[in-house]
Amino acid sequence: MRARALTRYAALFGASVLALTGCFAGPAKAPAADVTAKPEFSGTLSILTKFAGDPLSPYFEDLAAAYERKHPGVKVELIQETDQSIKDKTKTLTASDALPDLYFTWTGNWAENFVRGGRASDLTEVIGPDTEWGRTFSKASLSAFAHDGRYYGIPLYNNGKFMGYNKAAFAEAGVGVPTTFEELVDSCPHLRKAGYEPVAFGNKDGWPALHYLQQLFAYHVPREIREADHHPGTATLDDAGYLTALKQFKTLVSACTDTRGGTNGVLYTSAQEAFSRGKAAMYYQEILEFDNATAAGAGAGPRALKPQNLVVRPLPVPEGAKGDPEAIEGAPEGYLVNARSPRAALAVDFMKFVTERRNAKTLSSPPYGQPSTVVGAVTPETSSRAVFQGIETVNKAPRLAGWLDMVTAPEVADAWLAGGEALISGGMSPEEVLESVRRASKSAK
Amino acid sequence: MPVRTMYRRALGLAWVIPALVLLGVFVYLPLVQNFGFSTLTWDIYSGSQEYVGLENYRELFDDPVFWSSFANNLWYAVLSIVFQVCGALLLAALVESIRSPRWARVLRAVYFIPSAISLTVAGLLFYFVYEPRLGLLNHVLEAVGLGRFGQAWLGQESTAMFAVIAMSQWQGFGYCTLLFAIAIQRIPSELYEAASLDGVGPVRRFFHVTLPLVREMTGLMMMVTVSGAFQVFNEVMVMTSGGPNNSTQVLGTWLYRNGFVRNDFGYAAAIGTVIFVITLALAVAQLWITRKRRVEW
Numbered sequence: 001m002r003a004r005a006l007t008r009y010a011a012l013f014g015a016s017v018l019a020l021t022g023c024f025a026g027p028a029k030a031p032a033a034d035v036t037a038k039p040e041f042s043g044t045l046s047i048l049t050k051f052a053g054d055p056l057s058p059y060f061e062d063l064a065a066a067y068e069r070k071h072p073g074v075k076v077e078l079i080q081e082t083d084q085s086i087k088d089k090t091k092t093l094t095a096s097d098a099l100p101d102l103y104f105t106w107t108g109n110w111a112e113n114f115v116r117g118g119r120a121s122d123l124t125e126v127i128g129p130d131t132e133w134g135r136t137f138s139k140a141s142l143s144a145f146a147h148d149g150r151y152y153g154i155p156l157y158n159n160g161k162f163m164g165y166n167k168a169a170f171a172e173a174g175v176g177v178p179t180t181f182e183e184l185v186d187s188c189p190h191l192r193k194a195g196y197e198p199v200a201f202g203n204k205d206g207w208p209a210l211h212y213l214q215q216l217f218a219y220h221v222p223r224e225i226r227e228a229d230h231h232p233g234t235a236t237l238d239d240a241g242y243l244t245a246l247k248q249f250k251t252l253v254s255a256c257t258d259t260r261g262g263t264n265g266v267l268y269t270s271a272q273e274a275f276s277r278g279k280a281a282m283y284y285q286e287i288l289e290f291d292n293a294t295a296a297g298a299g300a301g302p303r304a305l306k307p308q309n310l311v312v313r314p315l316p317v318p319e320g321a322k323g324d325p326e327a328i329e330g331a332p333e334g335y336l337v338n339a340r341s342p343r344a345a346l347a348v349d350f351m352k353f354v355t356e357r358r359n360a361k362t363l364s365s366p367p368y369g370q371p372s373t374v375v376g377a378v379t380p381e382t383s384s385r386a387v388f389q390g391i392e393t394v395n396k397a398p399r400l401a402g403w404l405d406m407v408t409a410p411e412v413a414d415a416w417l418a419g420g421e422a423l424i425s426g427g428m429s430p431e432e433v434l435e436s437v438r439r440a441s442k443s444a445k
Numbered sequence: 446m447p448v449r450t451m452y453r454r455a456l457g458l459a460w461v462i463p464a465l466v467l468l469g470v471f472v473y474l475p476l477v478q479n480f481g482f483s484t485l486t487w488d489i490y491s492g493s494q495e496y497v498g499l500e501n502y503r504e505l506f507d508d509p510v511f512w513s514s515f516a517n518n519l520w521y522a523v524l525s526i527v528f529q530v531c532g533a534l535l536l537a538a539l540v541e542s543i544r545s546p547r548w549a550r551v552l553r554a555v556y557f558i559p560s561a562i563s564l565t566v567a568g569l570l571f572y573f574v575y576e577p578r579l580g581l582l583n584h585v586l587e588a589v590g591l592g593r594f595g596q597a598w599l600g601q602e603s604t605a606m607f608a609v610i611a612m613s614q615w616q617g618f619g620y621c622t623l624l625f626a627i628a629i630q631r632i633p634s635e636l637y638e639a640a641s642l643d644g645v646g647p648v649r650r651f652f653h654v655t656l657p658l659v660r661e662m663t664g665l666m667m668m669v670t671v672s673g674a675f676q677v678f679n680e681v682m683v684m685t686s687g688g689p690n691n692s693t694q695v696l697g698t699w700l701y702r703n704g705f706v707r708n709d710f711g712y713a714a715a716i717g718t719v720i721f722v723i724t725l726a727l728a729v730a731q732l733w734i735t736r737k738r739r740v741e742w
Binding site: 087088091092094095097113114116117118119203204205206258259261262263264265266267270410411414417418419421422424425427428 | 488489572576579600605691705707
């Protein structure tokens with residue numbers, strides 16, 4: 001009797017599992033959105049942005065209010081997230097098939113996933129380089145979101161990673177702003193003697209280490225090899241440049257940070273603050289942070305970083321680097337239109353409004369300081385000197401190296417994250433880090 | 446069966462049906478659903494799913510981070526028993542032995558305060574306590590001449606997990622102390638008076654009167670802390686996100702990382718099932734062990 005009951009319950013459980021598995025066999029496909037249609041100015045337009053918190057959140061809030069005034073039948077619903085939280089939010093919304101009409105994206109593997117999964121509208125007809133709207137953007141920023149010759153993303157701002165130097169600190173230490181990686185490392189004891197932490201660095205979240213690594217990889221590993229290594233299907237990761245880069249990164253952490261092996265315990269923002277307050281002489285940062293770096297130090301005493309003392313340059317190239325010394329790490333960031341949105345045309349219209357020249361100039365100006373991808377929006381008049389200089393350098397760079405955690409498969413990116421942390425803490429040697437990434441890449445094939 | 450009995454049974458069933466439906470929909474259905482997901486590889490972007498049977502479970506056994514996460518949960522459980530069960534019981538007995546009721550009340554409140562702080566806030570607070578340059582801990586060590594022991598507590602693989610566990614003990618200790626204090630207060634004072642008249646000292650009183658009479662609460666606390674140790678998530682996410690180099694991953698955060706960072710939701714569901722099985726087994730075992738331990742007087 002008991003055995004029969006057990007069998008009955010087991011059968012019931014098994015049937016439930018199979019039935020539920022069947023029930024969740026993926027979202028129902030909605031008809032592809034028509035982005036070329038005439039927008040219907042009614043209903044709620046939902047948007048997922050990466051502009052949560054100060055000073056960025058008012059940007060979309062103001063634009064949403066202005067758009068609602070322009071089209072009284074439209075309500076704009078903003079979901080604003082931070083750099084860290086948007087990753088989880090986007091994936092949760094994707095998994096539950098609840099993506100908003102318009103959503104933020106990075107370039108590389110991140111955007112490709114949405115394109116491949118049929119969740120990003122093909123915008124070629126409205127934003128391709130030969131269209132009226134497309135011509136308002138820089139070509140490089142448009143092509144960063146292109147896949148198989150089709151254009152999917154609306155680039156909003158450009159970004160790049162630069163070493164920021166506090167000119168006053170270098171003058172006090174009696175050394176010049178370094179022009180090679182070796183000079184940078186050599187300057188560290190002098191800066192320390194002058195009372196500065198040479199390089200402010202916080203790697204609590206793991207990705208700041210990847211920013212150094214990707215730039216060093218770009219310098220040391222030939223571009224074709226590096227790009228092939230981003231894809232598990234073609235990756236070998238056996239170029240000697242990887243090891244050189246990993247060793248140089250370890251040297252930088254050991255010789256130029258005060259926290260050395262404990263850098264994983266420091267917040268990225270704490271490092272930024274150390275630089276802003278004039279406690280550190282160097283800080284590796286994104287263009288998006290330039291204005292914040294100088295603003296945050298205001299009123300923080302005589303040593304605080306002043307805008308005129310901020311010098312931004314690409315990470316100095318190591319001597320004898322055999323890769324791509326002109327490459328700059330960076331990529332534009334932008335928005336995708338949900339391919340299943342019934343308001344796709346309205347989403348496109350909203351983004352046309354966002355990227356109008358005057359709105360693009362506002363975005364590029366303090367306090368936002370996000371260098372717009374719209375041609376002519378970033379000028380010495382609209383942007384701070386550092387932002388203008390940074391974006392000019394990015395625009396002139398022959399090639400951009402995308403963020404390491406975005407250009408490769410998630411398992412490989414995760415292995416790089418763990419490896420970067422282990423390299424800092426001393427838990428792994430450069431050889432062991434590379435081997436762990438090779439293993440991850442192999443299993444991701 | 447008489448109609449009246451049938452009616453009473455049907456009425457009884459009608460009363461419990463809403464609760465059963467709620468439990469089924471919000472507790473048991475997700476459990477079964479999760480098991481279903483764990484037998485799939487699932488591309489969240491395209492929505493495509495492929496049945497892989499128990500492949501995700503096989504992968505678990507070959508995954509070194511899964512095992513180190515499991516070990517971290519075990520550490521959590523062991524240290525929670527030491528501090529939140531044994532330590533809290535000892536402290537509760539000390540507090541309750543204080544003759545002044547006012548002081549006893551004050552101390553209970555003092556110990557309980559950390560438990561009133563949310564884990565997320567406490568995690569953030571301790572993040573700054575452990576900060577290598579500005580943190581309170583290193584400054585205190587420096588001030589008492591032990592500066593050489595100062596380090597990046599959360600930045601080193603060797604110390605990060607224990608630093609997180611320490612914060613968790615600080616946060617949960619007071620709550621356990623309060624529960625034990627209540628259990629001790631329920632012990633009739635005549636038993637202590639009789640023991641005193643027999644010349645029993647405070648240590649023997651603790652072992653021969655207090656300890657046996659709070660065993661029900663001790664069992665409950667063991668169950669709560671050990672199950673809690675396998676459900677740890679918030680404090681790790683706030684303080685280290687599982688780093689450096691996955692050294693502070695626990696099963697909960699490894700599940701999260703696989704799902705939300707590595708896009709492997711099937712594998713994450715398999716970890717979820719393992720966590721469920723472990724906590725269920727622990728709960729059943731402890732309920733069974735403590736089933737005949739009810740103390741009555």
